[in-house]
Amino acid sequence: MAAHQMSACELADAVNRAIGLITGRPGTTSERTVFRWLSGESRWPQARQRRALESVTGLPVTALGFVPRGKPTPAPARPKDPDMRRRRLFGAAASTAVAAVSLTWPAPARASRVGTSDVIRLRDGVERLLALDAERGGHGLEQAALAGAGEALRLQQQSATQRVRQRLYALAADFTATAAWSLIDAGRLDGAGRHLDRALALAGLAQDSEVVLQVWNLRAMLARQRGDFPEAVASAQAAQKTAITRRSPLHASLAHARAAVGLAHGGETRAALRCLDRAEDALAKADPTQPRSSWIVFYGPAELYSLTAIVRDVVGHPEQAEAASHRALAALPDTYRRNRAYTTARLALAQLHQGDVEQACATSGEVFTIMAGTPLPGRMRLLLGDFQRDLLAQAPAASAYAWMDRYRTEWSSS
Incomplete structure (x- = not known):
C-alpha cells in the first residue's frame, strides 16, 4: 500500500474489482476489512479475496504477510533482495528482442x-x-x-x-x-x-512533485550531453526546488548530485564540490527501507559514487575519481549491467588521466565484456569516444593504435 500510495478504501475497491473479473460479481470487501488485515486481526482472507489480492499485487498472499489457518505467525522479516x-x-x-521492445496493455475484461x-x-x-x-x-x-x-x-x-x-x-x-x-x-x-x-x-x-523532479533530472542530463552546462545547472536547481526534496532526503540528494555534475562541466569547481557534499549529507539521512518509486530505485550509494567520479575527473582530480569509481562498482547490484559498464568506462578515463595507459586500456576493454551480446547505448559509445580521443592525445601512438585495432571489431559489432 505504501509503495503504490493506496488508501485502505482504494485497496478494497481494487480487490472488489478483481473479484468481479474472477467470479463475474463484484466483491464486498470493505475498508474495515482492510484495516483488519493490516492489524493482523484477520490473518487469512477468504479464498476469493486471496485470489484477488494476488491478482492486484502480483504477489502470493503469504508474501503479503498472511498466514494459513492453523500455522504460527512467522516473525516479520525484510526480503533478502528488495530488487x-x-x-x-x-x-x-x-525474451523480448533487443532491437524492438513490445509491451502490451490488455484492456479490462469488461467496460467498468x-x-x-x-x-x-x-x-x-x-x-x-x-x-x-x-x-x-x-x-x-x-x-x-x-x-x-x-x-x-x-x-x-x-x-x-x-x-x-x-x-x-x-x-x-x-x-x-x-x-x-x-x-x-x-x-x-x-x-x-x-x-x-x-x-x-x-x-x-x-x-505530482516527484514526477516533476524526475523530468528536471532528465532535462539536466540532456542539457549536459548537448554541452549546454548553464541549462544543465538550471534544470538541476529546478529539481532542487520541487516539493518532494523538502520531505525526502533521497530526492534532495539526487538533485544536488545532478547540479554538481553540471557545475563541474561548467568550470565551477568549488560550487560543484559543495553540491557533492550536500548530496552525501542528504543521502546519509535517507531511509533505505522506505518504499520508493520505480524510476528512482537506481539511486543510492553506488550511483552517488559514480556521479562523484564524474565530477572529480572533470575538475581535475583523477585519483579521487578512480577511488569513487571502484566504490561505485563494489556497491552496484549485479542486475545493473549497463551502469556497471558505464562506470567501468569512467574508471578507465580516470586511470588514463593519471597516465596509467596500460591499465586504462585493460579496464576499458572490460566494457565490451560486460555488455557482450547487447548493443552499446549511444551514450556509452560517446564516452568510449572520449576515451579514444584522450588516449590518442596522451599515450604513445603505438599504444593508442593497438587499442583501436583490438576493439574496432567489438565496437562495430555492438
Missing part, C-alpha cells in the same frame, strides 16, 4: 470504472521497462514507453475518481519521461526535449 520483483518482471520480459487495479497494471509496465533499462540500457524502449503513456491517457478519459485520474496522469508522465530517457541513452537528443516538455505538462496535471 527481486524487478528481476522477476525483467525475467518475464527478457477505472480504479487502482488499472493503475497497478500500468505501474507494472513501467517496472518492466526499467528492468530492461537496468540490464542493457534504455535505447529501444521509446515506442513501448509511448504506448504505455497512451494507454494511461486513454483510461484517464473513462470514469474514475480524481485521485485515480491524477495517478494516471503521473503514469503518463512517467512513461513519457522513460521515452525521453530512451533517446538520451541512445544519444538521439533531438526528440528527447519534446518528450520531456510533454512529460512536464503531464506531471503538472498530476500535481
Whole structure:
C-alpha cells in the first residue's frame, strides 16, 4: 500500500474489482476489512479475496504477510533482495528482442470504472521497462514507453475518481519521461526535449512533485550531453526546488548530485564540490527501507559514487575519481549491467588521466565484456569516444593504435 500510495478504501475497491473479473460479481470487501488485515486481526482472507489480492499485487498472499489457518505467525522479516520483483518482471520480459521492445496493455475484461487495479497494471509496465533499462540500457524502449503513456491517457478519459485520474496522469508522465530517457541513452537528443516538455505538462496535471523532479533530472542530463552546462545547472536547481526534496532526503540528494555534475562541466569547481557534499549529507539521512518509486530505485550509494567520479575527473582530480569509481562498482547490484559498464568506462578515463595507459586500456576493454551480446547505448559509445580521443592525445601512438585495432571489431559489432 505504501509503495503504490493506496488508501485502505482504494485497496478494497481494487480487490472488489478483481473479484468481479474472477467470479463475474463484484466483491464486498470493505475498508474495515482492510484495516483488519493490516492489524493482523484477520490473518487469512477468504479464498476469493486471496485470489484477488494476488491478482492486484502480483504477489502470493503469504508474501503479503498472511498466514494459513492453523500455522504460527512467522516473525516479520525484510526480503533478502528488495530488487527481486524487478528481476522477476525483467525475467518475464527478457525474451523480448533487443532491437524492438513490445509491451502490451490488455484492456479490462469488461467496460467498468477505472480504479487502482488499472493503475497497478500500468505501474507494472513501467517496472518492466526499467528492468530492461537496468540490464542493457534504455535505447529501444521509446515506442513501448509511448504506448504505455497512451494507454494511461486513454483510461484517464473513462470514469474514475480524481485521485485515480491524477495517478494516471503521473503514469503518463512517467512513461513519457522513460521515452525521453530512451533517446538520451541512445544519444538521439533531438526528440528527447519534446518528450520531456510533454512529460512536464503531464506531471503538472498530476500535481505530482516527484514526477516533476524526475523530468528536471532528465532535462539536466540532456542539457549536459548537448554541452549546454548553464541549462544543465538550471534544470538541476529546478529539481532542487520541487516539493518532494523538502520531505525526502533521497530526492534532495539526487538533485544536488545532478547540479554538481553540471557545475563541474561548467568550470565551477568549488560550487560543484559543495553540491557533492550536500548530496552525501542528504543521502546519509535517507531511509533505505522506505518504499520508493520505480524510476528512482537506481539511486543510492553506488550511483552517488559514480556521479562523484564524474565530477572529480572533470575538475581535475583523477585519483579521487578512480577511488569513487571502484566504490561505485563494489556497491552496484549485479542486475545493473549497463551502469556497471558505464562506470567501468569512467574508471578507465580516470586511470588514463593519471597516465596509467596500460591499465586504462585493460579496464576499458572490460566494457565490451560486460555488455557482450547487447548493443552499446549511444551514450556509452560517446564516452568510449572520449576515451579514444584522450588516449590518442596522451599515450604513445603505438599504444593508442593497438587499442583501436583490438576493439574496432567489438565496437562495430555492438
